[in-house]
Amino acid sequence: MHVSLLPLFECPHCRKALDARILEREGDQIRWGSLHCAPCGFAAPVLDGLLFFTEATRRPAPADAAELQALAARLFGSAADFQAYHRERWRRGSLEAYAAFHPFNESTRALAPLLPHAEALLSPGDVVLDLWCRTGWSGEWLAARLPAQRVLSVWEGNSSVMGYRGFRYLMQERPANLDVCFLHPGGPWPLRDGAVSLLHAADCLHRYPWPHLGEEALRVTRRDGALLFPHVHLSNSEPEPWFERGGCHRHGREYRHWLDAAGPPRAAEGRVLSELAVFEGPAVATLQDESEGPHYNGVLLILPGQLPPAAPVPAPDAPGDRFAVSPLFRLALARGSWRPGPTLHGGAVAHLLERHPAYAALLPDGPVALTDAALMAGLLALLGETRAGIGARFTPGVEVAAGLSQLVQHEVLRPAALSLAGHRLQRFHANQLPPEDATPQAFFAGLAAVTSAPFALGGEPVSGADLDQLARLLWPVLDARCRDGWLSIAGRQPLSLWLAVVAAAGGLQVRLQRDRADAHPDSALCVVEQGPLPARGVLLGLEGETESLLSLLPAEPAPPALPLRGDGVLQVPVAGGYVQLSLAELLEMTLSLRHQQESRFLALTGESAARDLLMLLTALQAPAAGRERGPGRNPPWSGPH
Numbered sequence: 298m299h300v301s302l303l304p305l306f307e308c309p310h311c312r313k314a315l316d317a318r319i320l321e322r323e324g325d326q327i328r329w330g331s332l333h334c335a336p337c338g339f340a341a342p343v344l345d346g347l348l349f350f351t352e353a354t355r356r357p358a359p360a361d362a363a364e365l366q367a368l369a370a371r372l373f374g375s376a377a378d379f380q381a382y383h384r385e386r387w388r389r390g391s392l393e394a395y396a397a398f399h400p401f402n403e404s405t406r407a408l409a410p411l412l413p414h415a416e417a418l419l420s421p422g423d424v425v426l427d428l429w430c431r432t433g434w435s436g437e438w439l440a441a442r443l444p445a446q447r448v449l450s451v452w453e454g455n456s457s458v459m460g461y462r463g464f465r466y467l468m469q470e471r472p473a474n475l476d477v478c479f480l481h482p483g484g485p486w487p488l489r490d491g492a493v494s495l496l497h498a499a500d501c502l503h504r505y506p507w508p509h510l511g512e513e514a515l516r517v518t519r520r521d522g523a524l525l526f527p528h529v530h531l532s533n534s535e536p537e538p539w540f541e542r543g544g545c546h547r548h549g550r551e552y553r554h555w556l557d558a559a560g561p562p563r564a565a566e567g568r569v570l571s572e573l574a575v576f577e578g579p580a581v582a583t584l585q586d587e588s589e590g591p592h593y594n595g596v597l598l599i600l601p602g603q604l605p606p607a608a609p610v611p612a613p614d615a616p617g618d619r620f621a622v623s624p625l626f627r628l629a630l631a632r633g634s635w636r637p638g639p640t641l642h643g644g645a646v647a648h649l650l651e652r653h654p655a656y657a658a659l660l661p662d663g664p665v666a667l668t669d670a671a672l673m674a675g676l677l678a679l680l681g682e683t684r685a686g687i688g689a690r691f692t693p694g695v696e697v698a699a700g701l702s703q704l705v706q707h708e709v710l711r712p713a714a715l716s717l718a719g720h721r722l723q724r725f726h727a728n729q730l731p732p733e734d735a736t737p738q739a740f741f742a743g744l745a746a747v748t749s750a751p752f753a754l755g756g757e758p759v760s761g762a763d764l765d766q767l768a769r770l771l772w773p774v775l776d777a778r779c780r781d782g783w784l785s786i787a788g789r790q791p792l793s794l795w796l797a798v799v800a801a802a803g804g805l806q807v808r809l810q811r812d813r814a815d816a817h818p819d820s821a822l823c824v825v826e827q828g829p830l831p832a833r834g835v836l837l838g839l840e841g842e843t844e845s846l847l848s849l850l851p852a853e854p855a856p857p858a859l860p861l862r863g864d865g866v867l868q869v870p871v872a873g874g875y876v877q878l879s880l881a882e883l884l885e886m887t888l889s890l891r892h893q894q895e896s897r898f899l900a901l902t903g904e905s906a907a908r909d910l911l912m913l914l915t916a917l918q919a920p921a922a923g924r925e926r927g928p929g930r931n932p933p934w935s936g937p938h
Contacts, residue, residue: 305449317330434719620701745762772860774849790839
């Protein structure tokens with residue numbers, strides 16, 4: 298918790314200022330301690346930087362360090378416990394659809410067109426209160442959008458998709474201007490009058506006691522500040538087709554009466570807007586009251602009567618933007634396309650889209666076909682690369698911006714000025730964050746368990762164990778021939794792709810050539826599948842050629858392990874040039890989208906090195922299946938050398 302926030306708080310019982318007992322401080326952040334009211338004994342703990350009004354007690358003296366550590370152990374559990382939970386959650390492919398959908402939801406996105414009106418009122422250092430931050434997304438988004446302000450995100454307790462341990466283990470590296478506290482909005486708020494300049498309370502007015510929540514919101518917001526209440530369930534109409542909505546539904550005119558009463562003392566104007574109109578409208582919302590309108594979801598806001606001009610809208614293609622990847626789309630690697638997947642996640646996507654027809658109308662009717670460059674750009678976005686960082690991975694001349702724009706237009710990607718930690722948090726909600734490190738070490742350690750054959754060679758199936766043995770035989774040959782240079786590979790055979798994987802795992806620089814003449818200029822060795830050899834070239838040896846790469850494999854048993862360095866890169870061809878990636882990144886891409894891939898049957902076509910490489914790695918990371926290879930069978934490349 299940031300030290301500058303201390304004047305914000307007061308005792309919810311006697312309204313006296315809270316004293317801070319700081320036991321551990323890191324720069325301007327309070328890591329461990331308590332906020333304590335001496336007159337009435339109210340004490341709220343600060344545990345590893347998080348403030349807990351929900352765990353407050355009445356006691357004569359604040360807790361000491363041992364008590365706080367014991368409380369944290371009880372509330373958070375251990376990092377190992379959370380990792381085990383994450384691992385099981387990811388293995389099952391389970392997710393909470395609304396948390397995963399949060400960046401794309403029209404209810405969430407209604408905030409962006411409203412914010413320019415409120416942003417014009419803010420000064421550096423002002424406090425923004427973000428109420429009902431259930432998934433962490435709203436706090437991360439606001440902190441990135443308002444870097445000169447301090448954002449205080451609130452969640453109601455140890456419940457829902459995050460709970461205490463989710464905030465502890467997933468938001469520990471949050472932006473410097475973002476703080477988190479736990480407070481139930483249904484009770485008295487421990488915040489002083491006029492403490493915040495902007496209040497954002499999405500999905501709240503129909504959930505918590507009314508008018509208590511509205512009165513507390515008015516009390517803690519300064520008189521010339523702004524209050525925004527996106528996504529309010531109204532009784533103006535009902536959805537067609539009908540579905541059940543939670544909370545207490547009030548007509549827009551009832552909220553209109555409350556706004557009329559709240560406005561004059563504050564020299565402010567309140568409005569009830571249609572959520573649909575805001576979502577479908579311009580980048581800066583038109584402030585036209587629709588309290589009697591026909592839509593069943595509304596947006597309430599209170600702004601000063603004398604409103605300055607709206608703040609500029611951020612550029613739609615900012616270089617520092619990252620991209621959330623939609624959990625609603627299924628990826629077909631073989632075709633290089635995305636399409637809406639109603640059956641994904643146990644049918645949760647279909648259920649969600651039925652409840653959000655306005656958003657469903659934005660989605661494409663069929664597959665979104667991608668160039669290889671657009672596909673790889675989208676997968677780099679999945680890993681958290683910024684727009685500028687994605688562009689830097691491609692050689693000059695490759696069209697990247699158009700591919701990203703296509704993915705954004707079709708709702709596969711959603712740009713936002715997120716921190717890398719905020720992006721990782723969204724990947725967790727969308728079940729796109731593998732629990733284990735996607736390292737070459739973990740990949741090769743699991744190869745022996747892949748008994749299903751990803752491809753055949755000479756009519757013989759080649760299993761993961763076979764490929765592991767081949768990798769250990771190949772490496773000494775590769776290391777001796779191109780230790781100080783690039784390895785260029787001409788061809789699209791599965792075995793050529795595996796050669797590229799092995800070389801990159803060992804730390805070599807690898808180029809998968811677009812054509813025979815396109816070897817890397819610093820290439821120390823060029824492996825070709827057949828035909829005349831270029832300079833410094835060698836045949837792969839698929840046809841049993843003498844003096845080929847496979848003919849150089851030692852006859853003795855393979856070394857016990859591949860000496861993985863893991864710092865190699867692969868240059869993969871796309872139209873107009875190459876994209877450069879590490880093997881670890883390719884492995885993480887395939888793991889991250891395991892639950893959104895169209896099929897486990899992956900047929901390598903030879904048409905696209907990028908897609909074939911991804912499909913091969915996907916097949917080799919699949920759970921072990923089938924019968925173990927018998928000890929007596931020789932792999933198809935074995936024989937007298």
